[in-house]
Amino acid sequence: MESKIFTYINTSTLSREDGSMAGTNVAVESGISVANWPTDAQSPALENYVALEDATLILRLRNAGAKLKGRTLMGELGLGLDRDTCGDAINSGLSDVVLKTDTTGEARMAAAISGCFGFKPSYGLISRFGLFSLIPSMETCGILSGSLETISKTIHTMAGFDERDPSMDESGIDQAMSQFNFQEDFQDGPLTVGLVREWNTVMGQSGNKGFEQAVATLGKAGVQIKEVSIKDFSLARTVHNVIGTVEASSSAGRFDSVRYGHRTSALVKNWNEMYVKSRGESFGPLVKAYLFQGGYFQYQNYSAFLDACRIRARLIETFEKAFETVDLIALPVSGNYGPTTEKPDTVSDFYDIFSLTLLANLTGNPSISIPGPVNDGNTGPALQLIGQRFNDARLLALAASVSDIYTGEMHHEI
Amino acid sequence: MKYEAVIGLEIHIQLNSATKMFCDCANNPGDDPNTNVCPVCLWMPGALPVLSREVLEKATLACLSLNCEIQGESAFDQKVYYYPDLPKGFQLSQAHKPLARQGWVEILDEQGNLKKLSLHHVHMEEDVAKLVHEIEGRVPISLVDFNRAGTPLIEVVTEPELKSPHDAMEFLKAIRNQVRYTGCAECSMESGTMRCDANISIRPAGSDQLNTKVEVKNMNSIHHVGDAIAYEIKRQIDSYNNNEPIVLHTRLWDPEKHVTTAMRAKFEGPCIPDPCVPLIVLTDPWLEKIKSLLPEMPGQKVKRFVQEYSLIHDEAVLMSSERGLSEFFESVVTLGAPARMAAGRIASQLLPALKAHGQTLADTSITPERFAGLIQLLEKGEINSNSAKSVLEKLFETDKTPGQIVEQFGFRQVSDTAELAKIVDKIISDNVSAVTNYKNGNKKSMGFLVGQAMKVSRGKANPKVIQEIIKELLA
C-alpha cells in the first residue's frame, strides 16, 4: 500500500526530537524540493531530477523536527489531480501532513476528496524558494491534514521572511506572524460569513442544494450570513486561465531536455528539433494544451493577457472591500458538482473542476476546505472558506469554530 | 534620387558590479568556464531571482550620466525566445516599464557643430550564457558557459535620429565617455563590455517616412560600427535602385571582408511581465542619494578647466575625456605644475609612454607627484624638453623621484654661457656652409646649427641660450 501512495520513501529516520514539529510525519509531493530526493513534479521533463537543496519551507520543517516521510504522487507539474495520492497518505495514517502546491485549488480539492482539511496560505507568507509550479504568481504551498491544529503549527513553522524569495511581503508577514504568535481572541462579536451574490453564475450552481444546506446550518448556529458582491466573479475562471497559461508557458521554457529530464532518442537534425521532439515526448496532454494556450496569448493575443491582469487587480480590490463587512467568504469547493479525480482532458475540463477554488489563487487570499458539511450525494462533502490576506491564523481559528458547528462538538453559540 | 539614412542604435553595456544581477555569483564572465554559477543563474527549477541592489544603483547612475529621467516605477519582463544560450526560454529584461526614459548626449557633427542626440529609453537586462562551438572533432559540439548568464547589462536605445556613420561613431564615443565617468562600466567594444546593434533604413532625402529596417550586429569596435553602417547604407541604396525589396532581417558585419551578410529573419518574441521579480519602486530620497554619487561630468568639467586653469577648449576636452585622466591632470596641477604645460605634456608624452609600456593611469608607477615633479623641473629650466623625455622614461624604470634621476643620470640642463660658447665655437667652425646660408638669410640654418650644438652637448644644453650665442656670434 505504501508503495502505491509514495513514489519515494525516506529511509533516513534522523530527525530532531525537540522541535515544534517533532514526531509529525510530513509527506511532500515531488514539485517541492527536498535535498537529494527525486524531485520530478511527476513529469518526464524532470525525469531523474534530484533537488540540489531543500526548499526553504522544508528546511524550516526539518529544523523544527518534522519527519520527512516521502513523495506522494501528483498531477504533472502540479496541474490538476491526475493520479494524485496525497489524500491517501493522510487517510492511511502514513502521514500527518502532506505538502502540496496549490495554484488553482489542487490542495484544497484533494483534501475535499479524501475528507481532510486542505489549506492554502496567503500568497507571500511562505517562501516559494524550491517550489516547481508552472504559475509563479499563484503558487503557494498548500497543506492537507486531519487536524487544524497541525495545519496551524505547520504553517507557523514554514512561514516568515526568506531573502531568497523576492515575492515575500514583509509587512504582511509581520501581521500574519503576530497572529500566530499571540493567538489572540480572533472573534469577539458574532461571526459574519459572506456569500458571493454571483457565485452560482459559475457553472449553473443554483441547484447546489448541499451548499445551501451547509449555509443554512451556519445560520441556525447563530452565524450571520451576508451577501457580498464580487463584480468580476464570473470572469475569474477566464482570468486564471489566461494568466495561468501564459505564466506556465514561460515557466516550462526551462524544460529543454539538455541538462536534465527526458531527451528524445529519435535522430534529430539540429537542436531545435531536439527541443521540439523531447518536449513533445515529455509533456502529457493537459500540460501540452495548457502550454499551447499560454503560447497563444503570448504570441497572438497579448491584449487578452493585459485585460486579464487588469481584471485580476480589480478582483483583488473588490475582495479587500468585501472583507470590510464580513469575516469570511464561503463557497463550495468544487464548481463541478462534487470534487473529482477524473482526469481532465482539456483545459476547459480542468477549469470546470477548479472554477471555485481558483479565486483565492488569483487574489492571494488564504482559503481552506472543511470536510463534512456538504453531503447530499450530489456535491462534494466540503465547504470552502476564504479569509483576509495575511489573516491565516484567524482563518484557521474561525475554520475550527465552523467545523465544530458541523461536527456538533460545539456546545455554546459563537 | 537622393537618399538619406535613418539609424537607430541599441547599445548593451555590461555593468561592473561585484555580483551578477539576480544572484551572488561573481560578475567575472572571463573566468574558467562555468565557475561563477549557482542554481539561480543556471536557471534551475525552484530557484528565484533576487535583484541586486548594487546593480540597481549602478544602472541608475549610468542612466543619470546620460541625462535620463529615472522612472519611479519600473519592472522586469520576460523576453521569450528559445536558444541554447538561454536554457530557461526567456530573458529578464524591461520591455514595458524601463528604468529610465528619454535622455540625451551631445556630439560634434561633421561640420564641427554641437548636436544633441536623444535617447528613447535605457533598460536593465540580464545577459545570456555564452556558446562555444567546437567544430574540430568528428561530431561538432556546442558547449555552454554560464559565467556570463545573469550578468548585468543596461541597454541604451536611441531615437532613430542618427543620420550618418559619423553620427553613430561620435554617439558611441559620447555614451562611452559619459558612462565610463560614473565608474559603473568599462564600455570597451573591443573586450565586449559594450556591444552595439545598428538598425538602418533609408528613405528619400527630406522625407519623414520610416522604412523597413535592417539590423546589423557583430561590430567589435567603434570604427567597425561606422564601416558597417556605411556599407549597409550603400547596400540598401543599391537595392532600391535595383528595385529589390528591403526585408526586415539581421545581418552580420564581417570585419575581414568589410561586408554585411544576412544571418536570419529578425525575431521579435513576446514580452510578458515577470511574475517573480517585484515592481521596482524608487523613492525620492534614494534617488537623491544616487544623484549625489554622480561625479562632475565631462561637459561641466571642460567648462571648469577652461575657466579655472585657462586651458584652451580642445585641451580641456582632452583632459576631461576620461575620469581617471581628468583626476590625474587636476592632481598634477594642484601639486604646483603649470596647467597648460601639464596638459600638453600629459597628452604628448605621458599618454603615449603609458601605451608603449602597456600601462594605464590606474596601474602605473607614474604618480601625480612624480609627474608634477618632472613638469616643475622643466618649468624651472633645470632640464630641457629633451631630457624631460628621458627622465620620464627613467620614471618607468626606477622608483626614484625626478630630481634624483636628473642628478644620477646628469640630465641637468647646461645654461652656463661660457661652457656653451665653447660648443658653439666648434659648431660654427665645423659647419661653414650652414653658417654662410644663415648669413644669406636662410633662417632654417639656425635650427640646424642649434641641433648640432644640442647633439654635441648630448642633449643637455639649454637650446634658448645656444640660439642667443649663435645669433650674437654671427650678427
Ligand SMILES: [Zn+2]
Ligand atoms: Zn549565480
